[in-house]
Amino acid sequence: MHETAAALLGAVAVWLVHYIGGTFFPSLQIIGFDEAMAFVDWNVVFLILGMMIFMAMFSETGILHWLAFRAFRLARGNAWLLGLILIVLAGVTSSFLNNVTALLLLVPLTIQIAETVGIHPSAYVIPEVLAANVGGAATLIGDPPSTIVGSHLGLGFFEYAVEAAPVVVVSLLAVAGLSLWLNRRELAGAKRRLSPALVAQLEAGARISDVRLLRKASIVGTVTLLLFFGGELFRLPPSVAAMTGATLLIAWVRPDMQRMMREVDWTTLFFFIGIFVLVGGVEEAGVVDWLAQAVGRLAGSSLSLATVLMVWLSGAVSGLVDNIPFTIAALPIADLLSATIPAAKGSPALYWALIFGADLGGNLTYLGGAGNIVAVGLLAQAGYRMTFGRFMRDGVVVAAATLVVATVWLLIRY
Amino acid sequence: MGKILCATRGGEDSQRTQRAAIALAKESGDALVFLYVADASFLDRIAAAVVVDVEAELEQMGRFQLALAQEQAAEEGVEAEAVIRHGHLRTELMAAAGELGITSIVLGRPQGRMAVFEETDLEEFAAELEARTRAQVRII
Numbered sequence: 001m002h003e004t005a006a007a008l009l010g011a012v013a014v015w016l017v018h019y020i021g022g023t024f025f026p027s028l029q030i031i032g033f034d035e036a037m038a039f040v041d042w043n044v045v046f047l048i049l050g051m052m053i054f055m056a057m058f059s060e061t062g063i064l065h066w067l068a069f070r071a072f073r074l075a076r077g078n079a080w081l082l083g084l085i086l087i088v089l090a091g092v093t094s095s096f097l098n099n100v101t102a103l104l105l106l107v108p109l110t111i112q113i114a115e116t117v118g119i120h121p122s123a124y125v126i127p128e129v130l131a132a133n134v135g136g137a138a139t140l141i142g143d144p145p146s147t148i149v150g151s152h153l154g155l156g157f158f159e160y161a162v163e164a165a166p167v168v169v170v171s172l173l174a175v176a177g178l179s180l181w182l183n184r185r186e187l188a189g190a191k192r193r194l195s196p197a198l199v200a201q202l203e204a205g206a207r208i209s210d211v212r213l214l215r216k217a218s219i220v221g222t223v224t225l226l227l228f229f230g231g232e233l234f235r236l237p238p239s240v241a242a243m244t245g246a247t248l249l250i251a252w253v254r255p256d257m258q259r260m261m262r263e264v265d266w267t268t269l270f271f272f273i274g275i276f277v278l279v280g281g282v283e284e285a286g287v288v289d290w291l292a293q294a295v296g297r298l299a300g301s302s303l304s305l306a307t308v309l310m311v312w313l314s315g316a317v318s319g320l321v322d323n324i325p326f327t328i329a330a331l332p333i334a335d336l337l338s339a340t341i342p343a344a345k346g347s348p349a350l351y352w353a354l355i356f357g358a359d360l361g362g363n364l365t366y367l368g369g370a371g372n373i374v375a376v377g378l379l380a381q382a383g384y385r386m387t388f389g390r391f392m393r394d395g396v397v398v399a400a401a402t403l404v405v406a407t408v409w410l411l412i413r414y
Numbered sequence: 415m416g417k418i419l420c421a422t423r424g425g426e427d428s429q430r431t432q433r434a435a436i437a438l439a440k441e442s443g444d445a446l447v448f449l450y451v452a453d454a455s456f457l458d459r460i461a462a463a464v465v466v467d468v469e470a471e472l473e474q475m476g477r478f479q480l481a482l483a484q485e486q487a488a489e490e491g492v493e494a495e496a497v498i499r500h501g502h503l504r505t506e507l508m509a510a511a512g513e514l515g516i517t518s519i520v521l522g523r524p525q526g527r528m529a530v531f532e533e534t535d536l537e538e539f540a541a542e543l544e545a546r547t548r549a550q551v552r553i554i
Binding site: 059380 | 425428459485
């Protein structure tokens, strides 16, 4: 079943149990429609909607293809340098676009680049995926756990970025170093002489497709970033900044609105709403309290232990299941632990542990993130198999190293 | 003169099938057509914002895979045509064979876990293809 269908089914089940079951058994009156709506973080929903509209137009410019091809040219046949540039490109891009968009734009061209230089595409694609998951933690809009927890804490864009930067920068360095080392044999076997026909074919698919749109999207993107950063002065929620940018771009570019609305991925927005309602129901039923008490018993009164547990448990779970429902479900646990552990009161440590755990743990397996699944699907479309074990060979090492970076930083910082 | 259709995804497992189709074209003097079917159904598994024109991305990647296959054919002195279609492989392969007047179809035997077909499944599909298109199907 599609994840959105499952989330909506869960939300509807919560309401049916409340209204129909609750009529006969009052103890089943857990959460009604109005209370459920209060659990939906509309800042998250509108932030994602605004970014989707922006990304839909930005993706039509062809800029990422052009950048990836420039990386290929810049590297001048040096497979190692090319790998490094692609890792940085994926990491930086994913800080501002969601991972799925970044990887859908980067991976097809990366596969072609790898084939041109004569190496197995996984040697470039997996490091890109790993870098995208790490880069997503850099900003409030990079990865859903960052958006969800950042919004819950009321963090501004700048405030979030400053706090996340040390972990993300060191983690990206770790991704680069480890990925190049893990794929050293493949990279060493790269061809020196490239087929001119293939390079021409590569170039043909890497042109900026709409220069005027790119100019407009860049200007509006800069304004939106300024709103994200400067908005904190006016207590402007990130969702308003994102919607302002999207609306400005729509007003300026004047796309076909029917088409524009079709391009918005409504399934994702309904997925978020469904999950918020479902988790609200679970929280009201007392399940979250029970889980929080279990984690609390393990951690005792130690904030350090609770932080370590939160980073690694979040990392392990996010490596196996979608980190969006997990983050929404784990948020009330972080709330409860932050309220009950004496040293955690007033400290955001456990929330940051959740963000880093959920974002970085996604690298563990190829089920750990939607971007991972997209990359594996694109590789399969080009005829390259990616087994669970092959992804984990790189993923486990990188996930462990970056979770260690996050843990050490949080223990020092808090 | 006949027309050979070789469905390919590119990648390591398709090389063998491509080489066989090229050899067949060279030997028989038949025209050779490489077919890439862009199938975005892998996105059905995720609930993430997909705002990119995935079909266009896959088409571009398919064009490159076909260029690789054509280059391999050119090295053997065989000029090959390249066709891209969107949708599911079975349906599109069947349709392409009919529309292009194909007389012979080359399919790759399943290799490993990422293969499109199971072994028995492929034989059933080959029989169905032969019955519907009247083209001769060879499993390599």
